[in-house]
Amino acid sequence: MMRIGLLGCGNIGHIIARHAGSFTISAVFDQVFARAGEIASISGATVYEDFDSFINADFDIVVEAASVSAVKRYAPEVLSHRKDMVVMSVGALTDAGFRETIRTKARENGRKIYIPSGAIFGLDNLKIGRISTIKKLLLRTTKSPASLGIEAKERKQIFFGKANECIKSYPKNVNVSVAMSLAAGMDTDVELIVDPAVDQNVHELFIEGDFGETYIRVTNMPSPDNPATSYLAALSVLSLLEEIEDPIIVGT
Ligand SMILES: NC(=O)c1ccc[n+]([C@@H]2O[C@H](COP(=O)([O-])OP(=O)(O)OC[C@H]3O[C@@H](n4cnc5c(N)ncnc54)[C@H](O)[C@@H]3O)[C@@H](O)[C@H]2O)c1
Incomplete structure (x- = not known):
């Protein structure tokens, strides 16, 4: 074992x-x-x-x-x-x-x-990016103000740029985008949205390439034995x- x-x-x-x-x-x-x-x-x-x-x-x-x-x-x-x-x-x-x-x-x-x-689906297939062109690799993450540790009264975009840059302002919110970059062999575009109406993290992946295109939306439930972590x-x-x-x- x-x-x-x-x-x-x-x-x-x-x-x-x-x-x-x-x-x-x-x-x-x-x-x-x-x-x-x-x-x-x-x-x-x-x-x-x-x-x-x-x-x-x-x-x-x-x-x-x-x-x-x-x-x-x-x-x-x-x-x-x-x-x-x-x-x-x-x-x-x-x-x-x-x-x-x-x-x-x-x-x-x-x-x-x-x-x-x-906290996402689809990371395995992103590895095709190392051998076949990916033209679009975008992660849109939507989180509550509490989860981002900021105040916000309405839904708004708080970051748009590369995963490599996102880590400088939001170091605790980049794991998914960095994993995507490593899988695909290219830097991921990240759109970070704060939304007082959500109480779960939502990750949306937009990918286009020679293979075709895909859209994946994941709503993360908290872990039953530890609500601070996505199940x-x-x-x-x-x-x-x-x-x-x-x-x-x-x-x-
Ligand atoms: N890859 C993913 O999708 C994913 C998902 C959730 C969390 N994470 C990451 O996993 C890590 C752990 O998450 P968590 O929710 O358990 O965090 P946590 O804050 O609950 O626990 C981290 C623990 O590590 C200890 N620690 C921190 N730095 C240390 C160091 N230098 N030496 C020894 N101990 C140290 C802390 O004392 C703490 O007990 C975080 O960095 C988080 O961002 C990644």
């Missing part, structure tokens, strides 16, 4: 811990020690007070559910310790230099970096963990 080292023990970490079954959580690390302790009590994992002891523990893969800064700080070391890595804080990979650093480290150590589909994002990382060990890989 696959043994996980969990880096980051917040909302997603708790959901992963509650659904362990086909994998076990062996080691946990969080900058807030008490949070790691909570996960340890659910999973029986060992809590580590510092990253060095955590990364030297005996497990197969690090699941990062912490922050962009944690990915930037720790990913190279994870890979040099010959461990695979699942990255939830995908925003870290907007930096092309950093992306190449970890790609090289992973190659040198025979490791993989996995990026879950997160689809939680299901996506859990299904990725299931698939890693399966010899039959489904999807492009």
Whole structure:
């Protein structure tokens, strides 16, 4: 059974811990020690007070559910310790230099970096963009003022531009667009809308290319065991963990 080292023990970490079954959580690390302790009590994992002891523990893969800064700080070391890595804080990979650093480290150590589909459908098929032209790649995300942490009395566009730029103003709202860019091999156009009338995140994908065109609209339900996290994002990382060990890989 696959043994996980969990880096980051917040909302997603708790959901992963509650659904362990086909994998076990062996080691946990969080900058807030008490949070790691909570996960340890659910999973029986060992809590580590510092990253060095955590990364030297005996497990197969690090699941990062912490922050962009944690990915930037720790990913190279994870890979040099010959461990695979699942990255939830995908925003870290907007930096092309950093992306190449970890790609090289992973190659040198025979490791993989996995990026879950997160809160959208269709990420798998976007990979066709690496071999066939995509003419339009647009993500329209609509969120409530509370979810964006701003005040707004009416629906309005608050950002339009590239995913790479969006991270500068809205670092917590780019994971989906960055995952799309990485899948397609090109920067995604992002339209961010605040709407007081919505209470769920809505992602709309508009894609046109040599293959034809598609439109995907996803309304994200909150996780039943943690309303702060989209259920689809939680299901996506859990299904990725299931698939890693399966010899039959489904999807492009
Ligand atoms: N890819 C996706 O679709 C997707 C979906 C949801 C969340 N996310 C991302 O996943 C990450 C985790 O989300 P969450 O809702 O569980 O967040 P959270 O804030 O509930 O939990 C994050 C935990 O990580 C810890 N942490 C942060 N930086 C750390 C560091 N440098 N070293 C050690 N511990 C650190 C925090 O103390 C906290 O306990 C976030 O970056 C979020 O943006 C991605």
